[in-house]
Amino acid sequence: MSELIAIQTNDNMEQVISARELHEKLGIKERFSLWFERIQKSLNIKEEIDYCRHTYTNSNNQTFNDYLLSIDIAKHICMMSGGENAHAIRQYFIQIEKAWNSPEMVMSRALKLAEKKILSLEEERQKLLPKAEAYDTFMDASNLQPMNDVAKCLGIGRNKLFALLREKKIIRSNNTPYQEYIDRRYFEVKEKPIKMGESVINYAQTFVTPKGVDYIARIVEVEKKGA
The missing domain is CATH 1.10.10 (Arc Repressor Mutant, subunit A)
Structure with a gap:
């Protein structure tokens, strides 16, 4: 499957995409900030639930505000936008979700989350170990x-x-x-x-x-x- 829009994975192992890239690929002529504000109101999307703030750096090393959207919200935006590009991108997202939710991918994500949790617990244990050992010396x-x-x-x-x-x-x-x-x-x-x-x-x-x-x-x- 050719990549129409770059798919990212956040810390919660959820697929997200750049709102700026979606704006560009949909061929929206409206200024990005105004377009996103309109989308927010139309779909009543909430920060930290449906999207999170992000920064985008272009090839000229210029930095712009961006937002990472869930795939589900991105599909809704495509439906609102209409047009041939919007239909193709929405179908692309549907295929991405189908692959992402396959049993193999679900198991892979579960293993990665488990590994991440184990690493976090080990880091915490290492921090507490000197104090625990000193405390045991007192108690013994x-x-x-x-x-x-x-x-x-x-x-x-x-x-x-x-x-x-x-x-x-x-x-x-x-x-x-x-x-x-x-x-x-x-x-x-x-x-x-x-x-x-x-x-x-x-x-x-x-x-x-x-x-x-x-x-x-x-x-x-x-x-x-x-x-």
């Missing part, structure tokens, strides 16, 4: 984790994490947890003696248990979704 660890390390693992800044936990009434203004959360075994507070001149003061440092990391991770996830 028997030792306690400093808040700085927890913030880094969960992909949130230390100060932002402290602010969030203070807002949720989980830690106090001095960044130590309320007793309720210590009792739940989410945190442990260890005092470390620090010598300052002749004096020795006890510095309280908050550590997070593996159970606490899981609890904080859920809070952070909810916060990100609501942002």
Whole structure:
């Protein structure tokens, strides 16, 4: 079958054609922009449903606005236009659709969509893998984790994490947890003696248990979704 009009395939595996090329092949004398505006109103076609915006670059490297039309809409336009060219182009579109909807082509498209989905999922998995591995280290660890390390693992800044936990009434203004959360075994507070001149003061440092990391991770996830 000779190609009367170039057929393209969009990201959704749908066949589309250039409105500018259709305008030219139909031999329409009316200016393209006025013609397309008239077509829009006559057929009540909707952007992102029946067509999408596109740009067209000619052989002189000039760029023009264009629209990619579904084959079905293109057939309707041919019927409206009338004339020998319109009839031949419409018949061409009918043959294109018939071939496109053959069992072999349907199966081929299904396989391509499946491959595309698998690639997308693999890319997402690769992005999440370092974070997941770090998180598993926390969950499997028997030792306690400093808040700085927890913030880094969960992909949130230390100060932002402290602010969030203070807002949720989980830690106090001095960044130590309320007793309720210590009792739940989410945190442990260890005092470390620090010598300052002749004096020795006890510095309280908050550590997070593996159970606490899981609890904080859920809070952070909810916060990100609501942002």
